[in-house]
Amino acid sequence: xxxxxxxxxxxxxxxxxxxxxxVDEVLAAGARVIHVDVMDGDFVPPITIGPIIAGAIAxxxxxxxxxxxxxxxxxRPEAQVxxxxxxxxxxxxxxxxxxxxxxxxxxxxxxxxxxxxxxxNPGTPVAALDAIAADCELLLCMSxxxxxxxxxxxxxSLAKLQALRDLAPAAVVEVDGGIDPGTxxxxxxxxxxxxxxxxxxxxxxxxxAAYAEIAAAVGAE
Numbered sequence: 131x132x133x134x135x136x137x138x139x140x141x142x143x144x145x146x147x148x149x150x151x152x153v154d155e156v157l158a159a160g161a162r163v164i165h166v167d168v169m170d171g172d173f174v175p176p177i178t179i180g181p182i183i184a185g186a187i188a189x190x191x192x193x194x195x196x197x198x199x200x201x202x203x204x205x206r207p208e209a210q211v212x213x214x215x216x217x218x219x220x221x222x223x224x225x226x227x228x229x230x231x232x233x234x235x236x237x238x239x240x241x242x243x244x245x246x247x248x249x250x251n252p253g254t255p256v257a258a259l260d261a262i263a264a265d266c267e268l269l270l271c272m273s274x275x276x277x278x279x280x281x282x283x284x285x286x287s288l289a290k291l292q293a294l295r296d297l298a299p300a301a302v303v304e305v306d307g308g309i310d311p312g313t314x315x316x317x318x319x320x321x322x323x324x325x326x327x328x329x330x331x332x333x334x335x336x337x338x339a340a341y342a343e344i345a346a347a348v349g350a351e
Contacts, residue, residue: 131197131221131245131267131302135318135350138163138199138304139341140328141187142178143279152337153187157194159338160345164191165306165326166219170204173228174277181210181217188218197221199324201249201306203276204228208235215242223247223270223304226258236265247304251276252284256293263298268324273317274307279328283308288320295321311347318348325350 139156141149141164153164166184171177188198197220202210207224208231214222222239226248229235239246247268248259252275263269271294273287287305294303305317306326314325327344334340344350 132162132351134323135348136163136324137161137314137331137341137345137348137350138165138324138326139331139337140165140167140279140306140326141183141332142167143328143332145332149183150187150190152332153190154194155338156331156341157191157196159341160351161341162194162196162351163199163324164196165328166198166200167328168200168202168204168210168214169277173205173225174203176277181213184214184219185217192218199223201247201270201326202228203249208238211235211238211242211244215239215244219244221245221247221268223249223268225249225251225276226262227251227254232262233265236262247302249306250290252287256290256297259294259297263294263301266298266301268302268304269294269298270304270306271322272307273305273309273313276307280333281308283313283317288316291317291320291322309344311343314344314348322348
């Protein structure tokens with residue numbers, strides 16, 4: 131897991147006709163965590179991408195010294211862990227709300243050779259992770275309701291980010307949703323390590339410049 135603060139461009143907002151090119155642009159600008167948002171049309175309404183897409187960009191990310199950060203917004207994520215690991219995922223994050231077998235899936239992620247993360251939605255208290263946080267390398271706070279890019283940051287997320295930081299001082303605390311040069315610094319002040327940004331990077335005419343602006347705002351490496 132890359133140390134220090136990192137901005138993690140989310141390919142959810144990328145131009146899929148130029149996906150490899152756009153990933154290369156942000157890697158060249160300094161990105162070392164590429165976020166892959168996976169949605170199944172069940173846990174959240176949209177359907178996005180699967181392990182084939184993750185695998186298509188994994189080699190170029192690894193060759194640049196980066197990691198593939200897969201965020202599974204899907205029901206029964208335990209059924210897909212092995213496929214994403216084979217596709218080249220370095221970290222796999224599942225939702226506390228998506229499975230009754232959270233402990234089992236976290237250990238399955240480790241057995242597949244990946245770092246394990248658990249995410250909570252805006253309506254889920256941090257206390258839902260009390261029993262699993264010590265087993266995770268990453269804890270993710272959704273700062274928007276999952277499903278679509280371009281939503282506004284929920285201000286109450288700042289308290290949850292601080293609570294996650296207090297719950298697991300050694301884990302990576304990641305925030306996902308509404309992150310841009312304006313919201314990022316407050317999230318950094320709440321103890322965030324990784325900042326997922328989709329439309330604020332790939333929705334701009336120059337994704338590399340947009341990445342650099344957010345990285346500077348949050349003090350990322």
